[in-house]
Amino acid sequence: MGITGMVYMVTMVFSLIVLILSSSTVGFDYFQFTQQYQPAACNSNPTPCNDPPDKLFTVHGLWPSNKVGGDPEYCKTRNHRKRAKKLEPQLEIIWPNVLDRTNHTGFWSRQWTKHGTCGYPTIQNENDYFETVIKMYITEKQNVSRILSNAKIEPDGISRALVDIQNAIRNGTNDKIPKLKCQKKNRVTELVEITLCSDKNRAHFIDCPNPFLPGSPYLCPTNNIQY
Template sequence: MDFLTFMSVFLLLISTSCYGLSENHHGDEEGGLLVVAPAKQQKEFDYFLLALLWPGTLCQGTNHCCSANACCRSNATSMFTIHGLWVNYNDGTWPACCNNGSNFDIKKITPLLGGLQIYWPSLSCNLESTCDGGKGLFWAHEWEKHGTCATPVIWDEYTYFLTTLNIYFKYNITKILIEEGYIPSNSEKYPLGGIVSAIQNAVRATPLLVCSDGAVQELRLCFCKNFEPQDCPNNVTPEEACPRYVSLPEYVPRITGIN
């Protein structure tokens, strides 16, 4: 896709109306609270959710390494990485696997692979489930399950990944937090309210944070269909809820069991 084509896509996005969130919406399936809408009932989604992972927390549970697992990189930095760009309904469900004919093809995103490997890496050695019942790359899972349901805003695989990267860079959460003094540390605890306020001031919308044992594990940003930020609902499970003071653990490379 050339620059003019890409810009025309974003002009289309800007013309799309923004939908509000219902109070009982729980995000995406990763939180274990939503039910997938049956295929025959799948309709156009209501809003986007960009899910970001904090490797410093997730990689602490790594006990096996492989070349595909970014937790095992010796030169990785402490920054949020992309989990996925998801599409959700306001009623507490979400569409999934909307077009079985749009199977993931890595050749279609060749120009983006350098950035994807750094900013959207897999943090596991396990292959992910795909819509045809098989197993594939982390990117294949995200495109087939979520990206294929992003029409009419996003129509193809390349645009899905390019759009996600652009949003990630535009709202650079790691940079926002560091500039406000929230630096990755294995000893410091930070006020949750301060982190939320820093992001609210920069993004002009309220994020949703998910924690594990008091450490930030995931951060979610919600967007209208024109990619204007909107508040995310505060509805994590008690197990995922963050305490008043949270940590942002430094990334420590895992080198055990590499193959």
């Protein structure tokens, strides 16, 4: 084999190694911690909820995300420690399957498989994923219902200004901008989700990137948001 052939072979092997390494390492920029207001989530869902929803924001998911481009999904797992059964009583309270309360475990498994697997190395394994969410919601007090209540905003079903909701959340997250999702049904615009964002190490809150743009069906208006 001549020098040209050897150079070609070395280049090909190096490229293959880079490809293998990159395929098993998925990058992300930040975390979205999204919570859904149960009554609005039920109202906006095509299939009605089987059970009466609670007037609470509960966890929808913790999602590794990117500021530019698509968010990672269905990543390779490195540590196969499964979710501990002892966590489930707490998860049923803070992270219920609002649309089907007979299948909490299926909901949790989908969230882990689709999103949680991509949180490495901040999220080490499946058990760590769910322990982290419990810590965020309870110990770190990233409970959106509590944050709003501290600002005297209760789920009274009245119309509210966008700026009042945003300011209440900012007061509870070191003045960082949340991401709000609304949806209109029967001429009523409801607050469906609130997302808190943190850096990729989950060390600091950040302003949520990628808000819903004008024209999106999920964009919240400046006024008349029901909560």
